[in-house]
Amino acid sequence: MLPLLEQAFRNGSWLDMAKAAEVYASYLALTRSLASQPKLAKCLVEVDPRYKPTQRDSVNKLLAKLNDLAEIFLGCLRQQQQKTD
Numbered sequence: 001m002l003p004l005l006e007q008a009f010r011n012g013s014w015l016d017m018a019k020a021a022e023v024y025a026s027y028l029a030l031t032r033s034l035a036s037q038p039k040l041a042k043c044l045v046e047v048d049p050r051y052k053p054t055q056r057d058s059v060n061k062l063l064a065k066l067n068d069l070a071e072i073f074l075g076c077l078r079q080q081q082q083k084t085d
Helices: 002-010 014-019 021-035 038-045 059-084
Strands: none
Touching: 002 021, 002 059, 014 021, 014 059, 021 038, 038 059
């Protein structure tokens, strides 16, 4: 399950995510469910290095990157809106 979430969130393309919004909403709901369970939440932050396949980036880190991209995008939209006002 973790490799699926990691691959989905590693994509990093908001356009692709928008095209498959329902699927990504499901991924986020699954992530939210995992995060609500203290023992499982640890898997979202850092997975034991013995886990196979080896984790490159934690789900938490990948979501943080997506959040940063969204903030940049929203900032650009705000600037464009201010220019047109």
